[in-house]
Amino acid sequence: MQFDRRETVPLGLAVLAPIAAIAIALLLCTPLISWTGMPAFTAYGIMFTGALGSPFAWSETLSRATPLMFTGLGVAVAFRARFWNIGAEGQFYLGAIAATLLGTGLLNLPAIILLPLIFMAGFLFGGTLLLLPAILKTRIQVDEVVTTLLLNFIVLLVVSYLVEGPLKDPAALGWPQALPVPPEATLPKLGGRAHWGLMIAIASAILIWILNARAVLGYQMKAIGANIQAALFAGIPINWVLLLTALLSGGLAGMGGVSEVSGLKGYLSLDLSPGFGYTGIVVAMLAQLHPIGVLISAIFIAAIYVGADAMSRAANLPSYLADVIVSTSLLCMLVSILLTRYRVRWRS
Template sequence: MQLEQRSHTPIYLAIIAPIAAIVAALILCIPLVSWTGVPALQSYGVMLKGALGSGFAISETLSRATPLIFTGLGVAIAFRARFWNIGAEGQFYAGAIAATLFGTGLLPLPSFLLLPLIFVAGFLFGGVLLLLPAILKTRIQVDEVVTTLLFNFIVLLVVSYLVEGPLKDPSALGWPQATPVIAQATLPRLVGRTHWGLIIALVCAILVWLMNSRMVLGYRMRAIGANQTAALFAGIPIQRVILYTALLSGGLAGMGGVSEVAGLKGYLSLDLSPGFGYTGIIVAMLAQLNAIGVVFSALFIAAIYVGADAMSRSANLPSYLADVIVSTSLLCMLVSILLTRYRLRWK
């Protein structure tokens, strides 16, 4: 048996592959779920009901998916150009810092001016944070995997300093959190805990899809990701495109931090993110770096986590099963991507 590269990938195969990967992951996790003492189908039913079984559950799933869409889009843009951004977590917190600095009364503006301002500030904070590793990569060939990963820890230390020092809320009874954002910097709610950050995330997904499919910059990103030598030979300014890619990637992740502070949490703290930046990598890979696919991928992962929390409460099952299911889904997706690009031939 050997792998033979396909000349082209059929459309039906590209559509079926991610669905098959998710189904395969759920099937592979059945023994582990059954090992906990609860039948797998019953556990999955409780998980589905906990994620989608009521208006409150749907609201929870949508609110959990919102930051994942932002970080997933940021990672997908960078990975398309083979710029390995592992620092979406730090960029997420950079955006949250921007929302706190400008959304706690620094500028006395009405909501229709202040909300766009803090999103632009979050975009710039996250984008500039990723520009530094991009400059190191383009100028002196420093591996961006290392620099972006280390920046996560640096930003978390900065956040720790801010919530314990200059931005600390004096009314928090000693709890390490920043001063809450004012009402003018709070995103309106749609339903339940779902806020307007979801709409902004969906608009960003459409804009990224249009950029990738209709704009020159998107074509240049794909060209660099496909073959950097050929892109250089074709006259594409690789260094400049990588810098643009870094600005967009980090900026989108930073907007995720703004949406979480302004739309849900209300203040900056060290536990603002349960790993949205790292999970964004899984979201992007499950979506095969497609901007529209990122939305569905984020909804799937959010449903898994929200459903697992409900399953843990009602069936007394460990919530870490969500991590196992998500990780297995990623592995199955990688296999499905391989099989969409190659076919098995029996010798």
């Protein structure tokens, strides 16, 4: 088997790749559904209507997609520069911490000032967390994969401490959750459970798109990802660009944490994220790291989660099924990307 690199990837193929990946993942997961005796076709029907079949379903899917857009954008920004940020989970929680610290009584400001302020704080908290692995990588060549992964566990323990200790809500009947954010720090709803965090995610994606396509920094990040030796030779300040990449990547994930606390949950707790940081990797890869693609693939993935929830209730299947489908689509997407970039020729 031989791979010949394509000069350009046709747009149709690039759009088809993630759709094919998800379809194949769904196909591969049918044996798990048939296990319970429900015909797979019926099950996928329930999944589809559960996720996209009604205005209520759409609001569920969009509210589920919002945090995934933020973490997906964060991962995409970092991966484009080949900076392997696997720590979006931790950065997401740090953003949520920022929202709780500033949003629950420390600042007494009207919503129009307070909301932008806590988003900025969330960005800085998340970005600063990722700066540590970035500095370790650029200064002393410590692999960022391991450090970002380990920081996730440290941050979760910090959250655990905060919600059981200093930030604990005394009105929560002993349940470990932080003080709720007041109305001034709450994002307005869009309808159902969907909220303005979605709009902020879309705006962020457009900004990143412009940055990638038009700004020098966006070009430098891409150059480092494509060929670090060539980037060095071209005089790109690699360490500096990587630090900025880290700040941006972690910051985006951090804004996701703010959005989730201010828009949906209303308070910080240990189950704020069911792995949004890790799912963000799948979202970014399905989008082939394109910011606008991230928006679409986040909705796709959210639809799988919301739909699978409906399906597992109907078929009495564990809800981990959704995670299995999503992780299978990541692996399928890797193969899809390969097939869009290369022509496969069987050895004659």
